[in-house]
Amino acid sequence: MSGWSGERVLVTGGASFIGSHLVEDLVAEGADVRVADDLSSGEPENLAAVDDEIEIVEGNLKRMSFAETATENIDTVFHLAADHGGRGYISNYPANCATNMALDNVVYEAAAQNGVERITFASSACTYPTDIQQEKQRLSEDMVSFDERGGAYADEVYGWAKLMGERSLRAYHEQYDIDASMVRIFTAYGPRENETHAIVALMAKAYAEQDPYQIWGDGEQTRNFTYVKDITRALRLASENITDATPVNAGIRDYITINEVADAIFDRLDWHPDEINHMTDKPVGVRHRAADTTRAEELLGWEPQYSLEEGIEATLDWYVENRNKEYVQENLETLLHER
Numbered sequence: 025m026s027g028w029s030g031e032r033v034l035v036t037g038g039a040s041f042i043g044s045h046l047v048e049d050l051v052a053e054g055a056d057v058r059v060a061d062d063l064s065s066g067e068p069e070n071l072a073a074v075d076d077e078i079e080i081v082e083g084n085l086k087r088m089s090f091a092e093t094a095t096e097n098i099d100t101v102f103h104l105a106a107d108h109g110g111r112g113y114i115s116n117y118p119a120n121c122a123t124n125m126a127l128d129n130v131v132y133e134a135a136a137q138n139g140v141e142r143i144t145f146a147s148s149a150c151t152y153p154t155d156i157q158q159e160k161q162r163l164s165e166d167m168v169s170f171d172e173r174g175g176a177y178a179d180e181v182y183g184w185a186k187l188m189g190e191r192s193l194r195a196y197h198e199q200y201d202i203d204a205s206m207v208r209i210f211t212a213y214g215p216r217e218n219e220t221h222a223i224v225a226l227m228a229k230a231y232a233e234q235d236p237y238q239i240w241g242d243g244e245q246t247r248n249f250t251y252v253k254d255i256t257r258a259l260r261l262a263s264e265n266i267t268d269a270t271p272v273n274a275g276i277r278d279y280i281t282i283n284e285v286a287d288a289i290f291d292r293l294d295w296h297p298d299e300i301n302h303m304t305d306k307p308v309g310v311r312h313r314a315a316d317t318t319r320a321e322e323l324l325g326w327e328p329q330y331s332l333e334e335g336i337e338a339t340l341d342w343y344v345e346n347r348n349k350e351y352v353q354e355n356l357e358t359l360l361h362e363r
Contacts (some may be wrong), residue, residue, distance in 0.1 A: 028056030028260075034098045034140075036085055036131060037105030038078075039066030041217040042146065042209070046102060046256040051077050053260075060085060060094035061105065070216050086127050100263060101135050103189075104146040108182060108209065110220035111240075112361060114150075115307045117167035118181035128189040129338035130195045132301035142203035144263040145193050148269060149210040149313060150183030151176075157310035160246075160279055165208070165271050165314035170194075179310065194269040205266035207259050210275025210315045214252030215342035216334065219359040223249060223285060223336070227343050228299075228360065232290045232353040243283035248276040248314040251335035254328045261324040275315030276328045288333065291339050 033050055035042045038059030039276065043066065050057050051074045059071065071078065083090035085105050094099060096108065105127060107120045115122055129257040135143055135329070152163045169175030171190055178184040190206050197204035213223040229237055258274035290296045319328040330338075352359065 027053065027067065031055045032058075032097060032099045033102065034058045034060060034100070036060050036094070036100045036103060037066060037285075039068060039070050039080070040090060040104060041064060041070070041214070042212055042252055043046070043104045043200050043253055044070035044216055045214065045252050046259055047071060048074055049256050049260060058094065058098065059091075063106075065068060065109075065200065065218070067216075073182050074240045085131055086123065088130055088134060091130045092138065095131070095134045095138045095140055098135070099141050101140050101143045102146070102263065103131050105131070106146070110225065111307050111309045113220055114182040121182040121185055124182070124185040125188050132192060135194055136202060140202065142205070142267070143193060143196070144259055144262060145189055145204070145206040146259065147190050147206045147208045148183065148186040149208055149273075149275065149315070150179040151190065151208060152179065152183075153177035154179050154310050156314050156351070160312045160314070161332050162277060162314050162316040163273065165319050190226055190271060192200075192316060197269045199228060203267040204269040205262040206269065206271045207255075207262050208271055208273050209255055210246040210273065210313065211249050212252050212255045213249050213266070215341050217236045217339070219254070220361065222247065222282065223339065225360055226282070226286050227289055227340055228347075228352055228356060230286070230293055230295060231344060231347065231349060232356050233297075234297060234356065235297040236299040236301040237286070238301050238303055238309075239282055239286060240306035241282065242302050242304060243286070244281050245308050245310075246279035246281050246312045246314065247276055249280055249285065249332060250275045250333070251330035251338075252330060254330055258320060258324065258326050261326050265324050270323070272320045272323060273315040273317055274320060275317065277314055277317055278332070279312055279314050280332060281355070285332075287335070289340060292336060308310050329355060
């Protein structure tokens with residue numbers, strides 16, 4: 025395809041953190057955008073910059089009647105809607121995460137019945153086998169296989185649901201000839217993300233001047249924290265360039281420890297705790313995670329543009345501007361654990 029001008033696009037979960045950034049990008053590119061969201065975790069104010077330029081429909085996409093309405097007269101679907109949260113959430117609410125399998129298939133079925141031309145699915149690094157993430161080994165897309173026995177070993181129920189979302193989308197591509205693409209998102213962060221996710225959780229604790237400052241685990245676990253605008257660009261490029269349901273990673277190649285992120289936040293806020301309490305009894309997920317981005321570079325011409333320093337600066341500036349310090353101090357535990 026050439027450009028998004030005039031393209032009729034549905035973004036499911038479009039009032040969410042990543043979804044709202046994608047909506048803004050698509051509007052800027054000239055697309056005619058509809059957002060479908062149940063607002064369980066998304067916020068209408070996330071779309072404030074473009075709300076007079078888009079259509080917003082509110083409802084539950086697990087209901088076929090609403091999914092049919094949402095996908096009517098649509099060319100392209102970006103399917104981001106999901107029940108999800110940070111590590112604590114997906115560990116504590118596996119049944120909630122399992123409902124994503126129903127959600128994905130209802131959206132795909134409605135899209136197929138309405139003649140949608142292409143679907144791009146927001147998948148996850150949680151699709152990758154957990155046992156290979158204890159050592160530093162960059163994850164490449166072919167480490168997951170549907171074609172060989174033992175080819176899949178996802179990370180908790182959330183990861184299995186995302187993996188089944190990928191497999192289902194490939195099935196709809198095979199049966200209905202819908203153009204399909206999927207992006208495995210690695211540890212996205214940025215403005216509008218909530219405090220249940222790692223970087224914003226670390227920011228909230230520092231902003232509230234929590235002392236002793238709590239870090240889950242020993243802090244030496246690594247993630248490849250990827251700024252949200254790099255993620256949304258990968259989603260758009262995948263939709264533009266991939267039609268055969270080939271998955272691509274969107275993440276950085278660097279291994280960044282939680283301790284390093286905390287130090288960068290302390291420096292930016294010009295505040296340092298007297299004591300750090302490493303809470304080794306808390307769920308921390310896999311030990312190391314970073315992306316092999318070779319396929320994204322080859323198929324999409326994509327590589328991350330934002331450094332960790334730039335991303336933290338932009339995210340922390342947003343957080344301080346939009347959160348009242350006394351409120352965060354009084355409600356810190358609730359903010360860290362509620363979706």
